[in-house]
Amino acid sequence: MGKLSVSFDGLELNNPIMTASGTYGYANEFDEFIDVSKLGAIVTKAISLYPRAGNKHIRITETEAGMINSIGLENVGIEKFIETKIPELKQNNINYIMNVAGSTIDEYVQVAKKCENEKIKAIELNVSCPNVKSGCLEFGTDENSLYELVSSVRAVYSGFLIIKLTPNVTSIEKLGIAAEKAGANAVSAINTLKGTSINIELINGKYKKTIVQGGYSGKGIKPVAINAISRLYKVINIPIIGIGGIETLDDVLEFFAAGAQAVQIGTSNFTHPNTAERLVEELDEYINKNGFKSLEELKKELRA
Numbered sequence: 629m630g631k632l633s634v635s636f637d638g639l640e641l642n643n644p645i646m647t648a649s650g651t652y653g654y655a656n657e658f659d660e661f662i663d664v665s666k667l668g669a670i671v672t673k674a675i676s677l678y679p680r681a682g683n684k685h686i687r688i689t690e691t692e693a694g695m696i697n698s699i700g701l702e703n704v705g706i707e708k709f710i711e712t713k714i715p716e717l718k719q720n721n722i723n724y725i726m727n728v729a730g731s732t733i734d735e736y737v738q739v740a741k742k743c744e745n746e747k748i749k750a751i752e753l754n755v756s757c758p759n760v761k762s763g764c765l766e767f768g769t770d771e772n773s774l775y776e777l778v779s780s781v782r783a784v785y786s787g788f789l790i791i792k793l794t795p796n797v798t799s800i801e802k803l804g805i806a807a808e809k810a811g812a813n814a815v816s817a818i819n820t821l822k823g824t825s826i827n828i829e830l831i832n833g834k835y836k837k838t839i840v841q842g843g844y845s846g847k848g849i850k851p852v853a854i855n856a857i858s859r860l861y862k863v864i865n866i867p868i869i870g871i872g873g874i875e876t877l878d879d880v881l882e883f884f885a886a887g888a889q890a891v892q893i894g895t896s897n898f899t900h901p902n903t904a905e906r907l908v909e910e911l912d913e914y915i916n917k918n919g920f921k922s923l924e925e926l927k928k929e930l931r932a
């Protein structure tokens with residue numbers, strides 16, 4: 629085990645730096661930029677029971693401090709993922725966590741059963757996508773529905789179960805507690821915030837407005853993520869994986885200080901596909917330069 633390794637109860641990572649769902653493909657799509665096998669793990673795009681075409685209107689727009697996306701969970705579906713993507717992941721020795729989305733409890737459960745059969749060692753339930761008409765976010769905003777969903781998945785899946793929480797709630801603590809009580813092994817936070825951008829152009833004396841509604845991510849959401857993690861850290865005992873606007877090593881340290889055990893990098897991949905790999909190297913250098921014996925020691929100091 630290296631100095632950077634992370635050992636959760638049921639999941640080992642070589643380092644705490646992962647890429648976030650929806651921003652890094654399914655397998656080795658980023659191979660030409662970095663050696664993906666060096667990352668702690670990649671989290672796949674959300675996979676649902678059946679393939680989804682996603683949304684038709686404008687799907688992505690840049691904002692001052694990040695982006696808004698409205699992809700609508702386009703994905704190949706679980707069967708194709710198992711058939712074509714898992715072999716690629718195995719061949720390239722990539723550690724992965726499969727992100728799961730669904731519209732009903734039964735859909736999540738059916739996908740989780742297939743993950744159990746395929747011995748997929750970790751899944752992350754997306755209960756926090758703001759860009760789809762039904763399901764998903766509905767589970768993530770009500771603690772009773774979340775408890776029912778997580779218990780149902782837990783009953784059929786014995787691997788490492790992560791619940792990805794939304795910041796679009798009044799009390800993220802209640803959702804974290806419900807996930808832990810229902811048998812989750814970890815939570816990840818945060819998914820995107822609800823956002824709207826209106827691009828205004830004046831053409832021949834008339835305003836043309838291009839409106840994009842969806843999930844806001846990137847640098848601008850970092851303080852919201854840090855706030856969510858600090859609050860969760862006070863009330864739950866399972867590990868927290870921090871996500872939201874991470875670009876630099878200082879950002880990573882801030883997440884550790886707030887209580888995150890590991891982190892995921894999302895929007896930054898679109899401008900710098902090597903962010904996660906660079907952060908692994910910088911964290912390694914930082915630990916050695918400052919004489920920490922392990923990542924755990926660094927986290928402890930940051931939280932003291």
Ligand SMILES: Cc1cc2nc3c(=O)[nH]c(=O)nc-3n(C[C@H](O)[C@H](O)[C@H](O)COP(=O)(O)O)c2cc1C
Nearest residue numbers: 648649650674697754818819845846872873894895
């Ligand atoms: C284009 C795009 C697609 C995303 N798709 C998913 C998804 O399929 N499942 C999911 O749980 N989160 C999805 N997310 C949310 C990210 O995984 C992450 O939680 C969020 O963007 C915050 O991190 P960031 O600020 O580093 O991007 C997506 C985000 C973006 C920008």
